[in-house]
Amino acid sequence: MFTNTSHEHENESLWEGIAVDESAWRAALGELARRTMRSTEVERYFSIPITRPRAQIILQQLSLYVRHRRDCWAYVSGNCPVLSVKQKILGHEYEEMIRDSHSELGHLDLIIRQGRAIGLTASDILETRPLPTTTATLYAWGWMTKNRIWLEGLGAMTITEWNQDDRLLADLGGGHAYRMGQRWVDQLGLTWDDLPNWKAHREADKEHTDMFLPVLAEFAVGDRETLVLRAARESEELYRVYQAGIADAMEAGS
Numbered sequence: 477m478f479t480n481t482s483h484e485h486e487n488e489s490l491w492e493g494i495a496v497d498e499s500a501w502r503a504a505l506g507e508l509a510r511r512t513m514r515s516t517e518v519e520r521y522f523s524i525p526i527t528r529p530r531a532q533i534i535l536q537q538l539s540l541y542v543r544h545r546r547d548c549w550a551y552v553s554g555n556c557p558v559l560s561v562k563q564k565i566l567g568h569e570y571e572e573m574i575r576d577s578h579s580e581l582g583h584l585d586l587i588i589r590q591g592r593a594i595g596l597t598a599s600d601i602l603e604t605r606p607l608p609t610t611t612a613t614l615y616a617w618g619w620m621t622k623n624r625i626w627l628e629g630l631g632a633m634t635i636t637e638w639n640q641d642d643r644l645l646a647d648l649g650g651g652h653a654y655r656m657g658q659r660w661v662d663q664l665g666l667t668w669d670d671l672p673n674w675k676a677h678r679e680a681d682k683e684h685t686d687m688f689l690p691v692l693a694e695f696a697v698g699d700r701e702t703l704v705l706r707a708a709r710e711s712e713e714l715y716r717v718y719q720a721g722i723a724d725a726m727e728a729g730s
Contacts, residue, residue: 496701498693504705505685508712509638513648517716521723522655526663530726531594534656536604537722538673539587544614546572548621548633555626561691568687586673593670594660609721613714620707627696628707630688635708636715637684640677644685653677 512518524530546569553565572583588598606614621629638644640651649655653674660666668675696704 496693496697498689501689501692501696505635505638505708506641506644508635508705508708509641509644510648512712512715513639513645513652515716517720517723521719522649522659524723524726526659528594528664529729531660531664532591532596532600533725533729534722535587535591535594535596535673536601537607537610537718537725539584539601539604540606540610540614541718542572542584542587544617545633548617548629551618551621552626552629552633555622555629557626558695561626561630561695564687564691568684583673583676586676590671590673593666594664607721607725609717609724613718613721616714617711620711624707625700625703627692627700627704630691631696631704631707632711634684634688635711639712639715641685642678651678 549565549569549572553562553569556562556565588601591597591601617632620632624632640653642650642654645651645655650658657668657671657674657678660671661668692704
């Protein structure tokens with residue numbers, strides 16, 4: 477998956493005719509996110525009717541995904557030699573793990589609170605078992621962020637937050653949090669106040685998509701431009717596998 481040379485031509489097409497500055501990174505990463513959110517795997521995931529058991533699968537696997545990202549961001553920070561970038565990453569993680577305007581207990585608390593609306597206890601969420609596809613993708617993200625240069629790890633992590641950006645994805649139905657959250661509202665009879673995790677990430681990830689653009693513009697130059705874009709593309713491929721596994725589990729549990 478990581479050595480298919482046809483993807484090099486995809487990367488080149490994203491850069492063609494543009495100077496690689498902050499706006500160019502915004503355009504390139506935005507296009508990758510749009511490709512992901514209109515992919516066959518993600519469209520199938522969104523096409524499956526929502527029931528309470530299916531909602532539980534989504535949220536339990538999401539809890540694993542969210543917790544694992546804390547390890548991945550730590551790897552990126554550990555590999556990064558630039559103090560100002562480390563500070564930016566730690567600011568990002570402080571909001572996720574400690575507190576921000578959405579929660580005084582970190583964002584995992586938002587998932588636990590959202591779980592109550594669909595009959596999940598905190599233990600149901602904290603002790604959930606990963607699907608095989610969740611295991612595989614989390615291992616892959618962990619390897620990428622630990623063993624590749626910090627800029628590649630940064631590209632792999634930041635790109636998936638672009639999948640939440642309603643500004644970028646409005647014509648496709650919105651980012652993941654809005655699009656799936658609205659399905660829960662429409663099909664489970666919940667309100668947005670019952671969905672604190674997705675309500676928060678509709679706003680938080682808009683800030684997060686913008687957060688690292690200056691870093692990429694400053695440090696991902698020369699040959700590193702292609703490396704970072706490749707890592708972002710591969711991360712989006714993993715995201716599609718992760719969502720396809722959840723779709724499989726939802727349909728299997730019908």
